[in-house]
Amino acid sequence: MDKTSVERELSELREQIRYHGRKYYTEDDPEISDFDYDKLYRRLEELEAQYPELVTEDSPTRQVGGKVYNTFAEVVHEVPMESLHDSFSEEELRDFDRRVREAVDGPEYIVEPKFDGLSVALEYVDGTFTRGSTRGDGHTGEDVTENIRTIKTVPKRLESPIPFLEVRGEVYLSDSGFEKLCERQELLEEKPFKNPRNAAAGSLRQKDPKITAGRGLDIFVFNVQQIRGEEFTCHDQALERLRELGFPVPPSYFKSGDMEEILRFIREIGEKRGEYDFPIDGAVVKVNSFSQREELGSTAKFPRWAEAFKYPPEEKETTLLDIEINVGRTGVLTPTGVFEPVTLAGTTVSRATLHNQDFITEKDVRVGSRVILRKAGEIIPEVVSVVENPEGTEPFLLPEVCPSCGEPVSRHEGEAATRCTNPQCPAQLLRHLIHFAGRDAMDIDGLGPAILEQLTREGLISSPADLYTLTARQLAELERMGKKSAENLVNAIEKSKRxxxxxxxxxxxxxxxxxxxxxxxxGSFPSMERVMAATVPELSEINGFGGVMAEEIVDFFSRESARELVDRLAALGVNMRAEEKEQAGSLFEGKTFVLTGTLPTLSRKAASDIIQRNGGKVTGSVSKKTSYVLAGEDPGSKLLKADSLGVPVLSEEELMAMLNG
Incomplete structure (x- = not known):
């Protein structure tokens, strides 16, 4: 390979690794598997080893972790939180052992599971927890103290009042907790996390500690970073002391001076990893003696006294026996493959999602296909590829009607999902009810997901209209619902009719x-009757409406199920007319406003109400027809577009000055 080609490949690798590292560490939204990322990183290491003169200071091989968010206060780590060098074969671990033995005499090792979560530091003063921070780039992290306080297994006060202690651990989300969180996110139409590691990171970085508290995070503590008042000579001694102090330490670790015994234990961890309820992606081998660790030191990025072993994703060939179609709580039709059972990462796998029609078509997945299965991130089974399609198999297409309710399904241009849009589809009832009762919708105080789940489970409601038939007596019989609470909820439901x-x-x-x-x-069609009768051309004339929105409305109300629901709601007394807002003046008659950024004193709703009461319209996008853009702090791209189109930009102060003449 000539030098120009090497430089080009190095540049491309660094760019790819930076991009995927940012998606993984900073945005908690990875686009490729850990295995594929590790392959890119290993290739970069190999090339830089061959051509050291082409190594750059900003290379990913010289960096630790991800950048620090500016959401939280910065914490400078007195003791750097280094990352570990990865090995992908037993031979590479033997090479690590050889390097260690060349530097120190008779090393003894500790091997532990490698947890797949978010690395944090916990600080204690006189035995009291005082600060928690993320690793960040290894030198500077984020202060997430209040969020870490919500983790029940983090000791808030130690058994002994040690003057100062800083420990390192891994915050994680259990596999079962991850499944529950994904179900919850789907129910609330939130973007689901891709794996437990990203779920843990995203949960720990919430601005509201209450959200973190509801995610069920846990932690393992596996290292002493700093300590004053006590001394340790080796790692296993420190681990036992951490256990005595009340920290959750690794559930199993093994000590030996024989690398072959260490390798046997690593294999055992690998065989058992399917039995754990916490995510692991490998094992860590550490020199036990602290004095030997000091002798070995560190490179610019890794300690020389520790090595991580990453388990390769196990792949198996099997046959696809059937494709089942499930209707999710958001109405999305998800094809699920049913396979001849195979063992992957210690568990038996017989089912895996096939995602959507595009995935099936791209890989040409058919009933009867011989396929390769693996577990993505050691958690979620996935189809890697199709080996062959035997004679007689046929291409698979999703059904044209919902298998739950029989209504036609739709798929919009640019979307991967095929979905049922029937508002009364039984498969998505709970999601519809949560949305219906939500704050921006009917705003029924006290009617949250937990109560709605009970109501559907007990068979008390099968449609949003059923909410308006509930009695206090029925509600009082629900778990954790007293007579007074039931009466309050009935009153809130009744109030929403108005x-x-x-x-x-x-x-x-x-x-x-x-x-x-x-x-x-x-605002344009002030009664439900007129909304339901509106045509696509009429709806498209609404400023801020597009063709897709107009078509969705017409398509929705063309369904008999939607009309039946509206008729029933009307019969039960739910208001079907728009409020006639008293107009304060006509100063903005014929004027169209767009709002962007955070205003000093007014909320967006308050500003919109002021404009509308004075005859103006508020839309969501800037165009040549826009009269003014009302801008506050941190405006987005709307301000740039306004400048490019020459649209006047107002501050809140200027808006109020116009109103005051």
Whole structure:
């Protein structure tokens, strides 16, 4: 390979690794598997070893972890939180052992599971927990103290009042906790985390500690970073002391001076990893003696006294026996493959998601296909590739009607998902109810997901309209629901009947119609009757509406199930007309405003109300027809577009000055 080609490949590798590292460490939204990332990183290491003169100071091989968010205060680590060098074969671990023995005499090793979570440091003063921080780039992390306090297994006060102690651990989310979180995110139409590691990182970085507290995070503590008042000579001694102090330490670790015994234990961990409820992606081998660790020292990035062994993703060939179609709580049709059972990462696998029609078509997955299966991130089974399609197999297509309710399904241009949009589809009832009762929709105080889940489980409701038939007596019989709470909830449901029409339109869950779009719609068509009768050309004339939104509304109300629901709600007394807002003046008559950024004193809703009461319209996007852009702090791309189109930009102060003449 000539030098120019090497330089080109090095540049491409560094760019790819930086991009995927940012997605993994900083955004908690990886696009490739750990295995594929490790392959890129290993190739970069190999080339840089061959061509040391081409190594750059900003190379990913010289960096630790990810950049620090500016969401939290910075914490400078007195003791750097180094990352570990990875080995991918037993031979590489033997090479590590050889390097260690060349530097120190008779080393003894400790081997532990390698937890797949977010690395943190915990600090204690006189035995009291005082600060928790993330690793960040190894030198500077984020202060996440309040969020770490919500982790039940983190000791808030130690058994002994040690003057100062800093420990390192890994915050993680259990496999079972990850499954529950994904179910919850799907139910609330949130973007699900891709694996437990990203779920743990995203949960620990929440601005609201209450959200973190509800995620069920846990921790293992595996290292003493600093200590004053006590001394240790070796790692296993420190681990036992940490256990005595109340820290959750690795559930199993093994000590030996024989690398072959160490390798046997690593194999045992690998064979058992399917039995653990916490995510691991390998094992860690550490020199036990602290004095030997000091002799060995560190490179610019890694300690020379420790090595991580990464388990390769296990792959097996099997046969696809059937494809089942499941309707999720958001109405998405998800194809699930049923396979001849195989053992992967210590567990038996017989099912795996096939994602969507594009995935099936791209890989040409068919019933009867011979496929390669593996576990992504050691957790989620996935189809890697199709080995062959035997004669007689046929291409698979998702059904044209919902298998749950029989209504037609739809797939919009640019979307991968095929979904049922029937508002009364039994498979997505709970999600519809949560949306219907939500704050921006019918805003029924006290009617949260837990109560709705009980109501559907008990068979008390099978449609949003059923909410308006509930009695206090029925509600009082629910778990954790007393007589007074039941009466309050019935009153809240009754109160929601008087809501403005736009809230009901939004509550119906029409695709692509948010609360703002519903307001615009009801501003032009102030009764449900007129909304339901509107045509695509009429709807497209609404400023801020696009063709897709207009088509969604017409398509939604063309369904008999949607019309039946509206008729029933009307019969039960739910308001079907828009509020006639008293107009304060006509100063902004014929003027169109767009809001961007955070205003000094007014909320967006308050500013919109002021503009609308004075005859103006508020839309969501800037165009040549926009009269003014009202901008606050941290404005987005709308401000740039306004500048490019020459649209006047107002501050809140200037808006109020116009109103005051």
């Amino acid at each position: 809501n403005d029409l736009y809230r009901l339109v939004y509550a119906l869950g029409i695709p692509h119609i948010g609360a703002k779009a519903a307001q615009l719609l009801c």
